[in-house]
Amino acid sequence: MKRSLTPVLVTVGVLAFFYLPVVVLVLNSFNASRFGGEWTGFTFDWYRRLWQAREIWAALGNTLAIAAFATVASTVLGTTAALALDRFRSRLQDAHYLLVYAPLVVPEILMGMSLLLFFVALHLQLGYLTIVLSHVTFCVSYVTMVVLGRLQDFDWDLVEAAQDLGADAWTSARRVVLPLLAPGIAAGALLAFTLSVDDFVITFFVAGPGTTTLPLRIYSMIKHGSPPLINALSTLLLALTVITVWLSQRLLEEKE
């Protein structure tokens, strides 16, 4: 049977569409020309200037600190949520599932807007605290879904076996459940960390004046700053992305 070539051609086209802008961006980060219309010579100059742009590194520090808090809190909340949703069937869990699922299908701008109004209504000072609270809120759902997926092929008989052998609830949780769930929890945490580091829209709404994160910084650079510096920064972020993807693939594949 002869297979149509059209899907293959579309796929090649889509992959080119995906990577063309990215390749141009990476090349331009080594291009001496300021706008990158043409190649005017190889340079590391933009990276050197990036290295000296202290406000960017300060913003990165804030972003990493926020992501660390948000990841720890959302991983704990998401893991317990997944255990509850997997183990129990009740009205409470139906409502629980709806609460976990809804943030996944709400546009970011609505979530940012509603959190802003909530913090304003509470007279809470906008800043790092409100950013962390918001990041935890949208990360919980993602962590829950990843861990829940992992729990689907979890063998609860192992827990019973451990308890038959004399382990109490705490010991079996710590010595049996956690190690077996660890790759799922780690994948969920990694996703939460990435989402937090990358978030712009929700952070933009709840940051308030004088607070900055890396995406907020990049946004203002795109609006008013120097394109080659963003090229260099983007190239570094891309390299980080590739490493992260590779790491998460390893985590998810471990069981196979």
Next chain:
Amino acid sequence: MAEARGLLEPRHEPWVTLPSFLWLVLLFAVPAVIVFAIALRPTDPWGGVGAGWTLETLRSLRNPSYPSILWRTLWLSALTTVLCLLLATPVAYVMARAPERWRHWLLLAVIVPFWTSFLVRIFAWKVLLHPEGGLKHLLVALRLVPADASLLYNAGAVLLVLVYTELPFAILPIYAAAEKFDFRLLEAARDLGASALRAFWSVFLPGIRRGLLTAMLVTLIPALGSYVVPDLVGGPTSEMLGNKIAQRTFVDRNLPHASALSALLALAVLLPSIGAIALERGRRVHGKEVQS
């Protein structure tokens, strides 16, 4: 589910449920209700929310510029969704039929843009479409566009970049469905005389319906709420609802008005979601009747 699993007994249910439950009630459900409540409050002149209740804010939605912005938001989002599904389906098909070794690399090639910084991906296009950028030079050299044409700051640029940012999200659910599809059904259809296109249309597409539905929702919903893409590559003639919400919030400091617009956006998102769920449920009920 009644059998004891040892570790999590019914008396433990509140302990593993309440932390996430209360967090999401407080920071997701309550704020969502507040949006609708504040849309019914008056504006105070200092950029805050006034006392009492009013329908004035909702009436101000009749601002003559809104119907065109709402309409543009709807058609740009719908077109983005259609283009994403049209491109994603053949890609998912090729990925699902590819040999194991290739499949892994193809999946990775789709996941990398999925994980790449959202702002970086938009910026890459801004550079490419820039008046001094590579694509413009190329198109002018090929005489495809006049030298004074602008590739940026119009609805076309918004559409292009929306498709670019949403496409990986459309491919992954369709691929997940296509991976489970039994491709021998396609061969059977061909053996029975269907053309390649006919078999694709009448056998493959219904087989991956759920994946298509998920892909539709995960592209349509963020597109309806998009703000950054039209803000960075669009111009004053390609503003979307999200831009207006941000403008009312940060420039005019009119929170009740921004809330009213947000409520409008929430409705625009809710309708297709409910439609999709109803469609899926209707089909399932219908299917059961046919089987019994």
